[in-house]
Amino acid sequence: MSQRRSSGLSKSLILKxxxxxxxxxxxxxxxxFDFPPQPDLEAKFKSGTEVGILAQQLFPGGIEVPYEGLSFPGQLARTKQLIDSGAQVIYEASFSFSAIFIKVDILVRDGASWQIHEVKMGTSTKSVNLDDVAVQHxxxxxxGLSVSxxxxxxxxxTYVRQDAIEINKLFSSDDISLKVAARQQSLxxxxxxxxxxxxxxxxxxIDIGPHCDDPYECDFIPYCWQYIPENSIFDLRGRGIKKFDYYNRxxxxxxxxxxxxxxNVQRQQVEATLNQQNSTDVNKVKEFLxxxxxxxxxxxxxxxxxxxxxxxxxxxxxxxxxxFxxxxxxxxxxxxxxxxxxxxSGVDPRRELIEQLLTVIPADACxxxxxxxxxxxxxRNLADLFPDLANAINSRLENVRDLMAPFRKRDVYRWQMHGSYSIKEVLPAMVSDLSYSGMEISDGMAAMRAYNKMCALEPGEELDALQRAMLEYCRLDTLAMVRILEALQKMEI
Ligand code: SF4
Incomplete structure (x- = not known):
């Protein structure tokens, strides 16, 4: 006999x-199943919390129902107490109905009714946000509360910061009442x-499908997709192909x-992979060089x-x-x-960074x-910010060239690039003895997370080690370019 399972729901479970x-x-x-380790999402959660707290200032004077230190029933009781005592604004108000527990970011009294204000870190309202607020409604x-x-x-x-943050300019508010109401009947x-x-x-x-990363990348992709072989239809790069149409056939x-x-580009990827074939247009490489x-x-x-x-x-x-x-x-x-x-860490890096850069890059350098x-x-952003340095920056800007170009145009293609022209794929294909694998920081997102972590660390061994890892990662990016350029120069006729 099957065990009776819990049927309690939360907003996030409903959205899932x-x-x-x-x-x-x-x-x-x-x-x-052995799921691969997830990237550290602490910085993202911290950002979300900061945004949520700042948005509360749009409706100052509210009272918060905290997560910490209160059980779920305690949060419900505290919310009821605030409503009964005439609170006008409640942050993180908690409710439960039909075994669905929710918290409302900002709840504002509106006569005999209430307004829901849901805060998101994104820059526009998405369909999933409408579902989110519909559940709250x-x-x-x-x-027994009416939502006005x-x-x-x-x-x-579009907001540009000058001095203190201007809350009313940093945030924009979309009235989604009608769309939220329209979802009530089906809920x-x-x-x-x-x-x-x-x-x-x-x-x-349920089979895999476009829903696996829409609206969010699903946590269970490694499990559900484990049977998809390497070099599958899903590895094809470029647009114009409906991958699930092929999968379903x-x-x-x-x-x-x-x-x-x-x-042509996808065909080249498939043929090159199957035949382990490389291609080089030496004349185009020479033109680039x-x-x-x-x-x-x-x-x-x-x-x-x-x-x-x-x-x-x-x-x-x-x-x-x-x-840099x-x-x-x-x-x-x-x-x-x-x-x-x-x-x-902790200081505005831009002036010192660009001054240093201008001393290193000669005005006439490529x-x-x-x-x-x-x-x-x-x-360009630095030139706009520092008009006194704009001429010097613009002269470097005019001299910028792009090492990615011959790979993006497929003038040089190696079957090990898997259809990509990202430096992470191009480097091991072009330079066998240099790679990003095994590095503590191995991509730009990891470097950004490391920087956020660095800003929060006190001086000490952990900070030193993190800084060394960041320097090593950035050094490898430009060393990789040196070695890829050498590889192109060796091809020249
Ligand atoms: S990965 Fe699995 S669980 Fe996740 S959305 Fe796709 S089919 Fe559903």
């Missing part, structure tokens, strides 16, 4: 179930269905893909972004540089000299980047 009922079931019945109604209006409070990324049925799924003894028979492996249905000159500076920035802009003149989510690495080659064949700058759009964007 709306995305995929199997994900809901697996959350309640975790499979015996449903529970409040179930508890519902709002989604999100970040306005009881949805909740019943989700409860039935949770009570099932067996894992729901049973076409999964590269061997089975009809080549005449692919575009002819656009470079010496001195030649290989440049890479590391940046961070935050929803709440930290410094004057920055917008929400603007990329702010905190580190440069390998300078004075002439062809010369040993590259390495320069690096990592901002001391500035080589990997994905010039990014480095150019950082340099």
């Amino acid at each position: 179930g709306l995305q995929c009922q199997k994900a809901l079931w697996l959350t309640k019945n975790p499979p015996k 449903y529970v409040l109604n179930g508890c 209006k519902s709002f989604l409070v999100h970040i306005d990324n 009881p049925e949805i909740v019943t269905e989700l409860r039935e799924t949770m009570r099932e003894d067996n894992e729901p028979n 049973g076409i999964i492996r590269f061997e089975d893909v009809p080549l005449d249905e692919l575009n 002819d656009t470079l000159w010496y001195p030649l500076c290989h440049l890479d920035f590391e940046t961070f972004n935050t929803p709440i802009p930290k410094f004057d003149g920055t917008r929400p989510y603007q990329q702010v540089p905190f580190q 690495s440069i390998h300078v080659q004075r002439e062809a064949g010369a040993e590259p000299q390495h320069y690096v700058y990592l901002v001391p 500035v080589l980047t990997y994905n010039q759009t990014f480095e150019k964007g950082v340099l």
